[in-house]
Amino acid sequence: xxxxxxxxxxxxxxxxxxxxxxxxxxxxxxxxxxxxxxxxxxxxxxxxxxxxxxxxxxxxxxxxxxxxxxxxxxxxxxxxxxxxxxxxxxxxxxxxxxxxxxxxxxxxxxxxxxxxxxxxxxxxxxxxxxxxxxxxxxxxxxxxxxxxxxxxxxxxxxxxxxxxxxxxxxxxxxxxxxxxxxxxxxxxxxxxxxxxxxxxxxxxxxxxxxxxxxxxx
Numbered sequence: 001x002x003x004x005x006x007x008x009x010x011x012x013x014x015x016x017x018x019x020x021x022x023x024x025x026x027x028x029x030x031x032x033x034x035x036x037x038x039x040x041x042x043x044x045x046x047x048x049x050x051x052x053x054x055x056x057x058x059x060x061x062x063x064x065x066x067x068x069x070x071x072x073x074x075x076x077x078x079x080x081x082x083x084x085x086x087x088x089x090x091x092x093x094x095x096x097x098x099x100x101x102x103x104x105x106x107x108x109x110x111x112x113x114x115x116x117x118x119x120x121x122x123x124x125x126x127x128x129x130x131x132x133x134x135x136x137x138x139x140x141x142x143x144x145x146x147x148x149x150x151x152x153x154x155x156x157x158x159x160x161x162x163x164x165x166x167x168x169x170x171x172x173x174x175x176x177x178x179x180x181x182x183x184x185x186x187x188x189x190x191x192x193x194x195x196x197x198x199x200x201x202x203x204x205x206x207x208x209x210x211x212x213x214x215x216x217x
Contacts, residue, residue: 001062002032005039008070013097020156034079054083059090067099075106095144097152114140118148120206
């Protein structure tokens with residue numbers, strides 16, 4: 001089960017799902033990149049190691065694509081897009097977290113598909129041919145997309161249930177004690193104070209408005 005790495009990805013997006021899916025019996029997760037070696041995360045302070053190259057895993061059963069600022073370069077062209085197009089022909093599940101869905105879309109895999117992404121990236125997702133849906137996890141056929149960053153854990157648990165059943169997925173959830181109780185009700189543009197929403201918009205590389213983010217169903 002390869003997890004795609006590239007420079008300037010957001011660390012939780014591969015690591016959160018890894019914490020879930022690595023607990024599935026009989027499955028081996030592998031970090032892959034265009035070339036094996038170290039990959040820097042978005043803040044430049046954490047390094048992940050790509051164990052194998054894309055060419056070494058041409059026909060995976062499951063693929064996971066994380067997001068992060070580096071997705072702009074990843075979806076601009078290169079070996080990752082071609083690998084995804086080929087891999088998708090044989091996958092049982094093709095998945096993404098946050099703006100990883102933009103990479104899937106750039107590879108042509110989300111044309112006409114219901115999908116989600118980070119709330120700030122919804123207009124970009126639509127522009128790449130997908131039908132944006134403001135849900136935490138979206139299944140459309142064998143494609144599974146998760147909303148922003150932390151939603152990758154929810155996606156992984158949902159996928160674990162599809163693969164191994166609800167009981168094991170619940171056991172994994174309890175094992176990692178995934179019981180979110182955030183101190184603030186600010187995890188969505190629907191609930192966050194308008195000033196906080198505007199602050200993130202002003203710092204974002206995406207241009208979608210709060211109303212546009214709320215309007216994608």
